[in-house]
Amino acid sequence: MSTLPPSIQNLVDHFTTLPGIGPKTAEKLVFFLLRRAPKDLHDFGGALSHLADNVQLCSRCQNFTDQDPCEICSNPRRDQTTICVVADPLDLLALEATHNFRGVYHVLGHNINPLEGITPNDIRIRELIQRIEKPDPNTREIILALDANNEGETTALYLARLLKKYPIALTRIGKGLPMGSDMEYADSVTLSNALEGRREI
Ligand SMILES: [Zn+2]
Secondary structure, eight states, X not given: OOOSOHHHHHHXXXXXXXXXXXXXXXXXXXXXXXXXXXXXXXXXXHHHHHHHHHOEEOTTTOOEESSSSOTTTTOTTSEEEEEEEESSHHHHHHHHTTTOOOEEEEEOSSOXXXXXXXXXXXXXXXXHHHHHHSSSSOOOEEEEOOOBSXXXXXXXXXXXXXHTTSSSEEEEOXXXXXXXXXXXXXXXXXXXXXXXXXXXX
């Protein structure tokens, strides 16, 4: 039986749903918040509500955005004919941090992962196909920027087979990425080199 007041226990329970946060850490965080000014707490809560109310998926690239299409997709200086496919929005952030990619993205949301029951139907492959089947803008290159691990490999092979029939250059970055590594943890120089050294598959 918890000895915490229900209001505090309630927030502790919410924190424990986050990755890497156990009950002890959750309690620490909540007691830390309790020392903040009430206005700060309202702002914190408001930021969470704002996420729920205002963040949506971009109808083109499927990344999280406040506006649809997102800033990258609606930027006339980005090359709309080159689509870089990533599994996760954090991978997109890592690639943007290189300042070395002028194309646009497609966020699958996940890698294919049979062990976790994530099949091709569970990730945004359908949306990618719809994009490249549209004549305007005409997609010229698809870059697979997927993690250098089993799941990334499975996803890349699946997409390579699926996309073969389209008259599009299909490339993959990976050279220079340490095997077993997550894209989001690769540093900018490594990612930049991997992007420039991409190979046709
Ligand atoms: Zn977008």
